[in-house]
Amino acid sequence: DAKxxxxxxxxxxxxxxxxxxxxxxxxxxxEYVYWYRQIHSQGxxxxxxxxxxxxxxxxxxxxxxxxxxxxxxxxxxxxxxxTAVYYCIVxxxxxxxxxxxTGTRLLVSP
Amino acid sequence: xxxxxxxxSHQVTQMGQEVILRCVPIxxxLYFYWYRQILGQKxxFLVSFYNNEISEKxxxxxxxxxxxxxxxxxxxxxxxxxxxEDSAMYFCASGSGLSMNEQFxxxxxxxxxx
Numbered sequence: 001d002a003k004x005x006x007x008x009x010x011x012x013x014x015x016x017x018x019x020x021x022x023x024x025x026x027x028x029x030x031e032y033v034y035w036y037r038q039i040h041s042q043g044x045x046x047x048x049x050x051x052x053x054x055x056x057x058x059x060x061x062x063x064x065x066x067x068x069x070x071x072x073x074x075x076x077x078x079x080x081x082x083t084a085v086y087y088c089i090v091x092x093x094x095x096x097x098x099x100x101x102t103g104t105r106l107l108v109s110p
Numbered sequence: 111x112x113x114x115x116x117x118x119s120h121q122v123t124q125m126g127q128e129v130i131l132r133c134v135p136i137x138x139x140l141y142f143y144w145y146r147q148i149l150g151q152k153x154x155f156l157v158s159f160y161n162n163e164i165s166e167k168x169x170x171x172x173x174x175x176x177x178x179x180x181x182x183x184x185x186x187x188x189x190x191x192x193x194x195e196d197s198a199m200y201f202c203a204s205g206s207g208l209s210m211n212e213q214f215x216x217x218x219x220x221x222x223x224x
Contacts, residue, residue, distance in 0.1 A: 038153070041147075041199060043215030043218050044215050046212045095166060096143070096165060096166050097143070097168070098153075098155065100152050100153040
């Protein structure tokens, strides 16, 4: 089972920042936080990952709390094409599989 | 930009028939995966493959399923005798192993079992 809890849905206005929260209160020291998204029925797409420190790439920023029990994915300027289901995944380096939960369905509106 | 490709995009088959789903992973990747997603449900892990052998598999991946990398470029998933409940989107993914667990997914094959 997924080790994360996410709100089922969120709305965001185009051009505004989208902040997607994730709780992973049982995360252990060697587990990473990964974010993927799935646009409609396409294959999931990697966004970003982190262990302890905040991370930023061309797609998004990842803010991980100091106790690592929660994180927030930030899309700084959401566009209509960012409408998708966003999955927060806790990944153990001892395994290769990704365990997907139900994710957050983000709807970006004009 | 390199990408994972899958064929066919849609496969319709009769219950009890064998199907082979094909994937061409990104060329320098070493880790290969199959996932499936039944309509309206979660993406579920099936199997991972590395160094020409299965490295991990889920409970779903029973004796009806097999994987193969027949020629160094293709990666296939075979379902020996399909059941109605095998109807789903099947996603292939590959990873280099260099960037932790960043997996690149293909567009999927929609399998419909009648």
